[in-house]
Amino acid sequence: MNMDRRGFLKAAAWAGGVAGALAQSGCQTLADFPARRGKSLVGFRAEPLAKVRIGVIGVGHRGSAAVPRLAGIPGVEITAIGDLYEERAAKQAKALADQGKPAPALCFGSKDAWRKVCESKNVDLVYICTPWLWHTPMAVYAMQCGKHAVTEVPSAMTIEQCWQLVDTAEQTQRHCMILENCCYGYNEMLALMLCRKNVLGELVHGEAAYLHDLRASNLNEEASGGYQGQWRLEWAKQHTGNPYPTHGLGPVCQYLDINRGDRFESLTSMSTAQFGLSLAAAAKYGKGSLQAKATYKLGDMNTTLIKTYRGKTIMVQHDTTSPRPYSRINLISGTRGILADYPLRVALEPKAHEWMDDKELEALKAKYVHPLWDKNGEAAKKAGGHGGMDYLMDLRLCHCLQNGLPLDISVYDTALWSSIVELSERSVLHGGAPVTVPDFTRGGWKTADPLGIVSV
Numbered sequence: 001m002n003m004d005r006r007g008f009l010k011a012a013a014w015a016g017g018v019a020g021a022l023a024q025s026g027c028q029t030l031a032d033f034p035a036r037r038g039k040s041l042v043g044f045r046a047e048p049l050a051k052v053r054i055g056v057i058g059v060g061h062r063g064s065a066a067v068p069r070l071a072g073i074p075g076v077e078i079t080a081i082g083d084l085y086e087e088r089a090a091k092q093a094k095a096l097a098d099q100g101k102p103a104p105a106l107c108f109g110s111k112d113a114w115r116k117v118c119e120s121k122n123v124d125l126v127y128i129c130t131p132w133l134w135h136t137p138m139a140v141y142a143m144q145c146g147k148h149a150v151t152e153v154p155s156a157m158t159i160e161q162c163w164q165l166v167d168t169a170e171q172t173q174r175h176c177m178i179l180e181n182c183c184y185g186y187n188e189m190l191a192l193m194l195c196r197k198n199v200l201g202e203l204v205h206g207e208a209a210y211l212h213d214l215r216a217s218n219l220n221e222e223a224s225g226g227y228q229g230q231w232r233l234e235w236a237k238q239h240t241g242n243p244y245p246t247h248g249l250g251p252v253c254q255y256l257d258i259n260r261g262d263r264f265e266s267l268t269s270m271s272t273a274q275f276g277l278s279l280a281a282a283a284k285y286g287k288g289s290l291q292a293k294a295t296y297k298l299g300d301m302n303t304t305l306i307k308t309y310r311g312k313t314i315m316v317q318h319d320t321t322s323p324r325p326y327s328r329i330n331l332i333s334g335t336r337g338i339l340a341d342y343p344l345r346v347a348l349e350p351k352a353h354e355w356m357d358d359k360e361l362e363a364l365k366a367k368y369v370h371p372l373w374d375k376n377g378e379a380a381k382k383a384g385g386h387g388g389m390d391y392l393m394d395l396r397l398c399h400c401l402q403n404g405l406p407l408d409i410s411v412y413d414t415a416l417w418s419s420i421v422e423l424s425e426r427s428v429l430h431g432g433a434p435v436t437v438p439d440f441t442r443g444g445w446k447t448a449d450p451l452g453i454v455s456v
């Protein structure tokens with residue numbers, strides 16, 4: 001059932017009561033959406049591919065790990081590799097030759113050479129591992145060339161880019177997926193199983209985060225092995241909000257059936273001031289250095305609170321500049337119990353006032369292990385990539401393409417999870433005022449099936 005625009009606005013105003021606050025705050029409301037120009041992709045299945053021929057663009061830290069991992073999946077061939085630098089592309093070609101794989105076409109030497117990867121007749125899927133600002137233009141062009149497109153996280157950095165992904169995917173009837181590997185983590189898939197089996201009852205609240213001390217990586221120059229053009233530091237100079245929301249958020253959205261029975265309605269976001277980067281820059285370059293004196297707009301800690309149409313809440317945090325242990329929080333709480341991560345803990349009724357002991361937790365893990373991990377866990381650990389979740393993501397993606405199945409993460413999920421980048425910044429810049437979240441499904445969330453318990 002499609003809700004028309006008037007109905008959507010009415011429902012949003014009624015359910016959220018945010019319209020008045022938005023008008024007062026001067027925040028632009030984002031309830032409106034552009035007219036659909038293609039066919040809805042809810043439940044979309046593309047033609048099955050006997051062999052998945054992949055063109056990888058961007059073979060820095062992330063892409064160089066993806067190439068051998070993808071090449072090791074049965075029925076997959078890396079047919080093209082693109083990068084700014086010849087030596088990076090050539091290094092991956094050599095890695096493939098060492099694996100006994102056919103030689104890919106290499107596209108390098110200019111910032112536009114990647115287009116040849118998208119135009120190649122030998123590519124079905126363009127796999128994009130470049131810096132953030134390249135993700136959307138590359139995915140859009142890939143789809144316009146008739147290829148499926150997947151990008152590293154986030155897939156888009158603005159609302160306009162989110163709509164570009166949705167519109168282009170619908171117009172070209174191609175898949176477009178964010179490579180949210182954390183949806184395939186062992187603990188995340190265990191949590192998903194507890195949700196699917198109704199162990200936690202009605203789900204009420206989720207918490208997600210990317211808390212990762214990246215001060216050294218941020219300040220590392222490209223020549224010393226740092227990010228190409230220090231892309232992450234450049235973003236921190238110009239933007240506030242949460243630029244990297246999806247690692248924690250993606251799995252929590254899957255638990256809560258977001259875009260598949262529920263949807264984001266509004267959010268509010270606040271950031272602390274910035275301290276960590278300036279201190280780290282002063283320690284590395286000296287107090288009077290350009291780096292220490294530079295303005296970094298990105299606050300150390302950003303906290304965003306999302307409210308859903310069905311009355312659930314999600315907290316999302318981002319902090320890459322404070323000394324603290326890594327965490328994605330990964331918490332889901334319901335009417336019968338709670339799962340929290342870092343470290344993994346579960347508490348269930350009737351003993352929900354204390355966490356399970358180790359023995360009970362191990363028994364629960366054995367009972368509710370996700371079939372993807374149960375069947376492919378050993379292969380995943382061997383292939384590696386964040387403990388195996390990168391391999392399981394790629395394996396499942398290629399399985400869906402080979403069998404003409406809907407992908408686990410749709411273009412609507414891709415756009416929605418990425419939209420937090422701009423929406424959180426807007427709210428921060430308006431003193432934490434509520435911002436309406438666009439419905440990228442254009443009403444399709446009401447009939448879309450929840451993600452099932454998938455396997456390969």
Ligand SMILES: NC(=O)c1ccc[n+]([C@@H]2O[C@H](COP(=O)([O-])OP(=O)(O)OC[C@H]3O[C@@H](n4cnc5c(N)ncnc54)[C@H](O)[C@@H]3O)[C@@H](O)[C@H]2O)c1
Pocket residue numbers: 057058059060061062063082083084085088110111112113114129130131132134152153154179180181226227228229386
């Ligand atoms: N999912 C995860 O766990 C995870 C982990 C790390 C990084 N990432 C994401 O992966 C992406 C890449 O991160 P990284 O650490 O590999 O960065 P990086 O700087 O090491 O690599 C980026 C690569 O893209 C290439 N590139 C840049 N512009 C290009 C262009 N116009 N044409 C062709 N190639 C171009 C660069 O030369 C470089 O080799 C980022 O979006 C990052 O957020 C995700």
